[in-house]
Each structure stands twice: as C-alpha cells, then as structure tokens.
Amino acid sequence: MQLTINGEIYTDLNAGINVLGLLSHLNLPKAKIAVERNRVIVPKSGYGTVVLKDGDVLEIITFIGGG
Amino acid sequence: MAAKQDNLIIAGREFSSRLIIGTGKYDTYAQNADALTASGADIVTVAVRRVNLTNPDEPLLVDFIDPKKTVYLPNTAGCFTGEDAIRTLRLAREAGGWNLVKLEVLSDPKHLYPDMEETLRAAKLLIADGFDVMVYCSDDPVFARKLEDLGCAAIMPLGAPIGSGLGIQNRVNIRLIVEQTSVPVIVDAGVGTASDAVIAMELGCDGVLMNTAIAEAKDPILMAKAMKHALKAGRQAYLAGRMARKKYADPSSPLAGLI
Numbered sequence: 001m002q003l004t005i006n007g008e009i010y011t012d013l014n015a016g017i018n019v020l021g022l023l024s025h026l027n028l029p030k031a032k033i034a035v036e037r038n039r040v041i042v043p044k045s046g047y048g049t050v051v052l053k054d055g056d057v058l059e060i061i062t063f064i065g066g067g
Numbered sequence: 068m069a070a071k072q073d074n075l076i077i078a079g080r081e082f083s084s085r086l087i088i089g090t091g092k093y094d095t096y097a098q099n100a101d102a103l104t105a106s107g108a109d110i111v112t113v114a115v116r117r118v119n120l121t122n123p124d125e126p127l128l129v130d131f132i133d134p135k136k137t138v139y140l141p142n143t144a145g146c147f148t149g150e151d152a153i154r155t156l157r158l159a160r161e162a163g164g165w166n167l168v169k170l171e172v173l174s175d176p177k178h179l180y181p182d183m184e185e186t187l188r189a190a191k192l193l194i195a196d197g198f199d200v201m202v203y204c205s206d207d208p209v210f211a212r213k214l215e216d217l218g219c220a221a222i223m224p225l226g227a228p229i230g231s232g233l234g235i236q237n238r239v240n241i242r243l244i245v246e247q248t249s250v251p252v253i254v255d256a257g258v259g260t261a262s263d264a265v266i267a268m269e270l271g272c273d274g275v276l277m278n279t280a281i282a283e284a285k286d287p288i289l290m291a292k293a294m295k296h297a298l299k300a301g302r303q304a305y306l307a308g309r310m311a312r313k314k315y316a317d318p319s320s321p322l323a324g325l326i
Binding site for chain 1: 090091093096112114116117120123124127144154158161162230256278
C-alpha cells in the first residue's frame with residue numbers, strides 16, 4: 001500500500017500494519033515523537049491498535065532546537 | 068516583596084530561575100546543554116519539526132537536554148496562521164505530555180513581528196483546548212491586556228525584533244505592560260547582551276527569554292553565565308527600588324567638618 005510520511009511517498013509497507021509496526025520499521029523511538037494520521041493525532045496508547053490504510057497521510061514529529 | 072524564595076510562578080508551576088533560553092542556533096546540542104547548565108535556566112524553548120526519516124540515528128535534542136530535568140516549552144515558530152499553531156502544539160503535547168506552550172504567530176519574515184489578530188484567535192482556541200499559553204506579542208499594552216483577559220498564562224512582549232540583539236526598544240511600553248498585568252511578563256526577543264536583560268528586569272519584568280544573545284556570543288557558555296547574573300542583578304535592583312533621579316549633583320561625603 002502507499003503511505004505519505006512527512007511528505008514522502010512510501011510504497012514498501014504491507015497492508016494491515018499498525019502505527020507501532022510502522023515506527024519500528026522506520027527505526028523511530030516512540031517515546032520521543034508524536035504521530036498525526038490524516039490530520040488527527042494518534043495517542044501513544046493507540047499505536048498498537050490503529051491500523052494504517054492505503055493512502056494515509058502521516059506526520060511524525062519530534063522536538064528540535066528552537067527559540 | 069514576593070514569596071520567600073522569589074520564584075517565578077507560571078500557571079501554578081514554580082521555577083527558581085527567571086531566565087528561559089532557546090535551543091536554536093547553537094553549534095551543537097552539546098554546546099547548548101553546557102550553556103543551559105551555565106545559565107541555570109529551568110525552561111528551554113524547543114521547536115516542533117518532522118523527524119528525519121532518512122537518518123533516524125541523527126542526534127536528538129532530548130539526548131542532550133533531559134526533558135525530565137528541564138521543562139520543554141514547545142513553540143510555534145514558523146507558524147503564520149492560528150490553525151498552524153494549534154496543530155503544532157497539539158502534536159507537541161502528545162510528544163511531550165506537557166500543556167505549557169509558547170504561542171507565536173508571526174507575520175513578515177523580514178521583521179518577524181507577531182500577527183496580533185491571529186495570535187489572539189489562536190490563544191483563544193488553545194486556551195479552550197486546555198493549554199497554558201505563554202504568548203509572544205508586540206509591546207502594545209492594549210493587545211497585552213486582551214491576551215491577559217483571554218486567560219494567557221504569561222505575556223511575552225518583544226524587546227526588539229527576534230534575533231536582532233538591539234535591546235529593549237520601548238521601555239515605556241514594557242513598563243506599562245508590567246504595571247497593568249497580573250500574570251508574569253517575560254521579555255521575549257531582542258536582548259543582545261547582559262545589560263539589556265538587566266534593563267528588562269529593572270523595569271519589573273518577571274523574566275527574560277533569549278536565544279541568539281547566548282547562542283551567537285563568541286563564547287556562549289560565558290554569556291549564559293553572564294545572563295544568569297544579569298537576571299539576578301536586575302531583579303534585585305527592581306525589588307530594592309532605585310534612588311530618585313536628580314537634576315544636579317549631591318555629594319556623598321558630608322560637607323560639614325571640612326578642614
């Protein structure tokens with residue numbers, strides 16, 4: 001299936017993957033980030049249950065230096 | 068005179084330092100962490116950005132500045148509409164689990180003055196959503212009052228344009244804002260060197276937020292230390308109450324008993 005993650009197209013993910021699976025696929029530490037799916041925040045408690053669908057648009061953010 | 072400890076209290080949270088520092092523009096996160104230690108600050112501002120998916124091993128701010136020991140104050144830098152700001156801070160709340168935030172809705176990149184119309188709108192929405200909003204604003208007492216009336220947790224007028232280092236440009240307005248405001252007033256932006264921070268504190272501000280003044284000093288660690296002292300000196304001078312200004316000299320040694 002096709003996902004858009006942080007503006008980039010990803011086609012290498014299988015249908016049925018949940019947010020937790022995606023984060024582990026991308027090698028991201030779940031404690032330090034937040035995930036938005038189709039403009040709705042996925043709470044950390046939902047990472048294991050929210051299943052991604054073809055065409056989903058995801059934003060994954062973290063804190064960086066800023067003023 | 069404030070409480071025995073003279074701590075800074077924002078939205079019911081108590082901080083021993085009145086200095087808030089940014090985490091942008093440093094050469095490295097390690098240097099940033101050293102500057103933080105030297106400054107004694109309890110709060111750092113942070114930006115919210117997309118994770119680097121091509122290099123997930125790149126250094127993260129949280130690996131150098133521990134969010135359990137230092138309060139992360141997520142900002143909305145780079146947001147030009149209220150909607151952008153709200154979206155950013157909702158994500159920040161999920162990432163950090165913290166509802167104290169810095170709202171800044173900017174306008175023209177040339178001067179980075181806040182768009183006060185959008186700022187007011189965004190502040191209203193964020194407060195309704197349960198955020199404690201520390202708000203970057205113009206040094207206009209009328210807008211400052213409106214933001215306080217909406218329920219903002221701290222009013223943060225600029226001293227001069229962001230990153231300019233020009234110092235407090237309008238002492239009259241900062242003083243007016245301090246006098247009328249019952250939540251903390253924190254000068255945000257414009258400080259260039261220690262004396263600028265002292266002036267802000269002598270005007271009665273509750274704190275100062277700065278980034279470039281420390282990050283772009285030739286020796287950021289030493290400047291961080293200088294700012295720590297500046298905040299304390301300015302605060303103590305404010306609490307002590309300065310002498311009256313006089314038009315003419317007044318000798319310090321008695322004139323009586325001269326030989």
